[in-house]
Amino acid sequence: MGRQPCCDKVGLKRGPWTIEEDHKLMNFILNNGIHCWRMVPKLAGLLRCGKSCRLRWINYLRPDLKRGGFTETEENQIIQLHSRLGNRWSKIAAHFPGRTDNEIKNHWNTRIKKRLKLLGLDPVTHKPLEQNENSGDVKDEITLESNSSKGQEERQPEVKSIDEDNYAKQDFVSTDETRNEVELTLDETNDLLNNYDIWCGSLDMGSWMNQETNTNTSYSSTSFSLENSSNPSMGESPSLQWVESVDSMLSWDGFNHLEQDLFFLENSE
C-alpha cells in the first residue's frame, strides 16, 4: 500500500527559502510554538509543506544553532562517535549541542571522510584500508591536506581503532583538553538551560527541545546571528528585518535578555 504524501504538493513552493519565508516561519514558531508541523505552514501563511518548514527550522532558524566550522576537537569526537554509532547522524548530533544532524552529515561526507581515507582508514569501518588501495602517495596527500587546511587543523586527528567498552567508559572525552572543554560547555549549558527552559515553557516549545538533544543541549552564547550567517541560496546575505518580538530574540548575546523577551511574549498572547 502506497504511502500518502505528507502534504498536498500542488501549489507548494520548493527550493531555497526567502527571507520573507524565514521571517514568517520564525515569527510564527517563536510566538506559537510547534504542535503539528503539518499545520505550521498553513497557520504561518507559507506555501511550503510541513516537512520543509521543519527542516528549515531545525537546520537553519533554530535560535540555539551553533554556527561556524567544526573544531578539531569536534571532528575527533565525530570520528569516534561514528566508529561506535555508524551513520546515525541524529545520535551523533545529540552529542554536539547546537549542531544539526544534517550539518554533521555534510561535514562527514565532505571533509572527514576524505581525511580518514588519506590517513589510510576506511571511513565506514574505521579500520586500515587494504594495502593496495592506499599504496600511493598517502603521506604526500596528508601533507598537502594539512597545508591546505583552514587553520583549524594543525595536527591530524587522533584516529585510533575504538575499543567499544573503553569508549563507553570514557564516552567521547578522550583527552584532558577535551574534557575541560566539554565541562566548560556543560557549565555554560546549565546556566543557559535555566533561562531557556523558561522560554520553552512559555512558548510551549518544550516538546521539540526535549526530543533527542534534551540532555545535551547547550545554548551557545555566540551561536545565533542571522545577519552574520551566510546563506548561499540567498546570495547577497542581506540583513534580516524582523518584527520587534523576533528582533529582540535574535539579537541576543546569549540569552541574557531572555526574561524581558519572555515577559513581552507572554503579555502579547
Add this chain to the structure above:
DNA sequence: AAAAATACCAACCGCGTCCCC
C-alpha cells in the same frame, strides 16, 4: 580572464517508526 573542476551545504525524497484512533 575564462573555463573546468572541485568543494560545500541547503534542501528534497522516501522509508521507518511512533502514536493515536
Add this chain to the structure above:
DNA sequence: CGGGGACGCGGTTGGTATTTT
C-alpha cells in the same frame, strides 16, 4: 490489534562558491 497520519532520519541531489588549470 491494525490502519493510517505525522514525524524523524539518512541518503541523495542540485545549486552556488571557490579553486585550479
